[in-house]
Amino acid sequence: MNRTEKIQGHTISAPISSDRWLTGITMGFLLAVLIFFMLYPVYDICKLSFYRGKVLTLEHYISYFTNPRMFRSLTNSLVVSCVTTVITTVLAFFFAYGLTRTTIRGKGIFYTISTLPLIAPSIIQGLALILLFGKNGLITRYLFHTDWNIYGAAGIIIAECLYCFPNALFILYTTLSAVDTRLDEAAQSLGATALKTFYKVTLPSAKYGIASAAALTFNLTITDFGVPVVIGGNYSVLATEIYQQVIGMQRFNLGATISVILLIPSVAAFLLNYYLTKKSYALISGQARPFLQPSRPFKKWAFTIYCWIPCIFILIVFATVFLGSFVKVWPYDFSLTLKHYDFPSLGGVAPVWTKFWASILKGEWQSIIAYKYAPIWNSLWVSILVAIGGASLTLLAGYIVEKKKPKGAQFLYTLSVLPAAIPGIVMGLGYILAFNKPYFFIYGTFWIVIINIIICNFTLGVLSSIANLKQIDKSIEEAAVSLGADPITTFTRVVFPLTKTAFLSNMTFFFMRSMTTISAVIFLVSAKVKLAAIEIVFLDIDGRTASANAMCTIIILIVIGMLVAMRLITGKTALKGMSAT
């Protein structure tokens, strides 16, 4: 017992515990980051839209609303978003119903295929539709010899439906699998027909989930840039109009004005979704679900066929782009070639990678891999940093909000979930306005891109961190503290190991978003700073569609590689529950 006397030791009174210090400093840091890199750019946009020089004015709004060509972008956006919302929600609802309430076979395959759009940039839907239904489309030109093509509203809607499908599906799947199926059974045992049960019991119990999926789809569609930029043609929507005004005509005031206009429906849809999600979770019962009764053969067949339809569409999209990257001249010469993977000189350098590849490769391979592939290496490098930085920051923010709960934690939470409300393209423009200043040394470097992507995807990262931390019993941390561990030891030795799986899946999420995002960073790339996903847009604009397909394929392969790696590390499918919010 002599030795242990030493342990008892002396007791020193600490007026302010180191724990509170650390919490305060960390929270201060996170708040500063979110205020400076999220609120400040948005504030700058709002300010610019109301000023000419130093004079407060509404003239930008007046000129937007009085110019029919520009004003059309608002009505176009609303039309496209509303139609997409209705179609996607209905399609995804019955798909989710099939996966949760029937005993069809192949649910795993259906689920996996339906999540595929998450691993590619949204632009892939547009590229595929153009290859099939465009001016030189396989189906339009080659099979039917028609002049009709898909550019415009129809193309945007179909592409957005495919893009939003997994996101809506995820919410509806969660809702329908959580609602107690015994209610359905009770209704049927009381004599209700299947149809009546569906209308009176199933549908009402899923109403918040349905509305939440609809709000999310609306938000994703109205803020998307990748799809309308390739398939919109002359059909301009708000997101593309912002880009046009700023990059095409250097009219920053109008760009800012349209951004504010876009912010309104986008924030409204976000708030609605947020509110409905809370309501929806309140309905979820924690009870175990009883065994699902076998569906009747007709129902099984009908839902199997139904579920294949979106899956086939999604598979066609991926197959088309994949194939499109390997054939000589789509749709006339289908002989295979690798020449589209030899990109035109895109410029830009990837500092470390270029040096590395240049040192080990020679001749043509050197020029392709080391120089022409620079945007890909950049994207990879940026994505790795985004994955580490994003997962770490959101874990810290979640930890403070969920476990430490200091004064102001609610404010931190609010700021943390806000980025999902702000369209990427608006955030991107905000970054130009706020940070394109000589004294702001990280502007024009990769660092601003990395910060931007982390901030834009902060919401889902924080929400999933919080959900995970909620599962850790409060006593576990208290046990560590009572055994004498300091806050840092408690976090690194106890809390972090317990959240490791969630941390890795958060990393995957950030990595995926970073590889595939277009809208936010399109304003931040430059001759020096190039990213693979953005190059798809530029290659497509240059008319090099096949190379755009090739770039898209490479991105998908990298993302799949990451998913496989994560699966090997964690033994779990990382894609589940990873839809964008």
Add this chain to the structure above:
Amino acid sequence: MGRNLRLENLTKQFGMLVAVDHVNLEIEEGEFICFLGPSGCGKTTVLRMITGFETVTKGKILFDGKVINDLTPKKREFGIVFQSYALFPNMTVEENIAFGLKVRKMSKKDIAERVDQMLDLIGLRDWRNLYPAQLSGGQQQRVALVRALAPNPQVLLLDEPLSALDAKIRVRLRAEIKRLQQELKKTMIYVTHDQEEALSIADRVVVMEAGQFRQVGKPIEIYQCPNSSFVADFVGTSNFFKGARSENRVNTGSREFIISQRGDLIKEDVYLAIRPEKIEVFKYEDPPNHLERSNIVPGRIDVVTFLGAAVRLTINIGGEELISDIIEKEFTQRQLKQGDEVLLYFPPEAFIVYPVPVKEGSS
């Protein structure tokens, strides 16, 4: 005087709610104290204030003569055992026990020695490399117990440590905790809502209700001489009669009992409490002799419940229900059964008398 722990006017308020209300207590070194009370009585809050995880609204906590109100939990060096075990799921049994030693930067050799010592205490040497999820609840709580003891804390606090376990293991582990406490002579503060647990394990029991200490005393005192109707009701089972007392007689309206306690001449409203095992039960045809006639009451057995060694009878006396426990042997000898008409005898010395609380009496 050793390292005593003292609570002085300790108070905790959550907004308007007073969870702990000016409580005072002196806990001596090596003492085993149990806080007993219904859920929501504030017992866990007292414990959490002692651990430092809850701030003190008013009053003082003194340890070894020094106020420790503002000391962080880490600095207090009190060990804690949680209801949910709170073992680190990512560490083995050995690593869990070593955790508190490692953060104190003890040498590897000392740690290994101490861990062995701790594992021997609970006889789990062979389990050292298992993870908590591979252990049963009882084993997990044993590990949690020695994990808390490993850094040799000044005081060990146990927050309903056995509530999550099933009955048999609870009894076994409770004996083990008692044995450890006597072996190590460690001050232990134990929170529970299980009165049997409290009475069997503690040196002194603190009965809490509504944030206040209702009675502090040895288990036998608490059981035999509860100082209020609340304690009499909460600790063990009691039958209550409300009545008016004059001298050694209490009139309950329908009958008059003789009690052995003498009060003043003045008539006052009182509660009479009597433990179920103090009531004697006789067959109606077989009345006892030489007993105080006015304390014999006729009744009928409504329900018979076997409790194992004892039999609990629910007896109806003129519309009122009361509970009587008799040992199984007696039950069989007297050939009692449900529906029997019986005579109940209430020994005068078995009655405990409480004044009716003012609030209630006025209504």
